[in-house]
Amino acid sequence: MKISELVAQIRKKKSFLCVGLDVDMDKIPAHLLQTEDPIFEFNKAIIDATHDYVVSYKPNTAFYEAQGIKGWQALAKTIAYLNTNHPEIFTIADAKRGDIGNTSGMYAKAFFEDLAFDSVTVAPYMGKDSVEPFLAYKDKITILLALTSNPGAFDFQTLKTGEDEVYKKVLETSKKWQNAKNLMYVAGATKAEYFKEIRDIVPDSFLLVPGVGAQGGSLSEVCKFGLNKNIGLLINSSRGVIYASDGLDFAEAARKEAHKLQKEMEVILSVN
Numbered sequence: 001m002k003i004s005e006l007v008a009q010i011r012k013k014k015s016f017l018c019v020g021l022d023v024d025m026d027k028i029p030a031h032l033l034q035t036e037d038p039i040f041e042f043n044k045a046i047i048d049a050t051h052d053y054v055v056s057y058k059p060n061t062a063f064y065e066a067q068g069i070k071g072w073q074a075l076a077k078t079i080a081y082l083n084t085n086h087p088e089i090f091t092i093a094d095a096k097r098g099d100i101g102n103t104s105g106m107y108a109k110a111f112f113e114d115l116a117f118d119s120v121t122v123a124p125y126m127g128k129d130s131v132e133p134f135l136a137y138k139d140k141i142t143i144l145l146a147l148t149s150n151p152g153a154f155d156f157q158t159l160k161t162g163e164d165e166v167y168k169k170v171l172e173t174s175k176k177w178q179n180a181k182n183l184m185y186v187a188g189a190t191k192a193e194y195f196k197e198i199r200d201i202v203p204d205s206f207l208l209v210p211g212v213g214a215q216g217g218s219l220s221e222v223c224k225f226g227l228n229k230n231i232g233l234l235i236n237s238s239r240g241v242i243y244a245s246d247g248l249d250f251a252e253a254a255r256k257e258a259h260k261l262q263k264e265m266e267v268i269l270s271v272n
């Protein structure tokens with residue numbers, strides 16, 4: 001999907017919400033466990049109930065890999081369901097990959113060709129040649145970790161190397177790479193005070209912003225400096241939306257949570 005198509009969808013739905021499909025077997029409603037494919041049934045119900053308010057879904061592959069072959073099959077079924085029924089929705093494989101070139105090439109093939117995701121999250125730690133195989137896909141988006149939402153972000157990402165912190169080097173260096181227009185960056189909602197400096201370096205890029213909801217990040221704080229002329233933000237919430245209820249009403253409860261976030265976004269967009 002082209003970024004211009006994502007922007008058009010955001011403007012139409014008045015939403016820049018990304019819902020994380022992080023399916024935890026200990027948290028999904030008990031009645032689904034009796035079905036043939038609980039993970040897919042859960043995802044399908046969540047997608048059906050929330051897609052009006054959502055422009056992107058982000059399954060984190062860890063939750064699927066943890067269930068072995070059945071989990072991977074459920075992931076494949078989920079992405080196929082989205083691509084068939086909601087081709088306008090931007091899909092993110094949250095896999096945080098990155099390795100030596102030929103290995104990264106296989107990761108890229110897995111997520112872009114076999115599973116047909118629009119994008120994948122990639123760790124920048126191994127440098128340019130570990131990211132290039134993802135960027136080689138001209139019609140796909142690579143989402144590079146810059147400043148993550150977790151407390152451990154301060155262990156390495158904010159360390160100074162010369163003038164700049166490591167996360168700034170990631171932004172500055174990667175934006176010079178070939179096909180860098182197909183890069184987005186992860187910036188955690190829990191780090192809102194860094195967004196002005198992030199925007200100074202990458203004014204035009206989209207930022208994937210996890211950490212709203214269960215991790216306590218603030219949507220309005222992120223938007224103060226995070227928005228750009230193309231909106232430029234995808235705000236992710238996973239647990240806060242998909243586990244709003246663990247009862248028979250789980251999908252309806254998720255819809256309400258997604259709608260609440262969408263309404264907040266609509267207000268923000270109306271004054272920006």
Ligand SMILES: O=C(O)c1cc(=O)[nH]c(=O)n1[C@@H]1O[C@H](COP(=O)(O)O)[C@@H](O)[C@H]1O
Nearest residue numbers: 060094121148149188210214215237238239
């Ligand atoms: O790449 C990510 O999506 C990500 C980066 C980051 O800095 N922090 C972060 O929480 N995430 C992911 O975003 C999701 C957040 O989930 P909730 O905290 O339940 O909303 C999880 O799938 C995380 O793995």
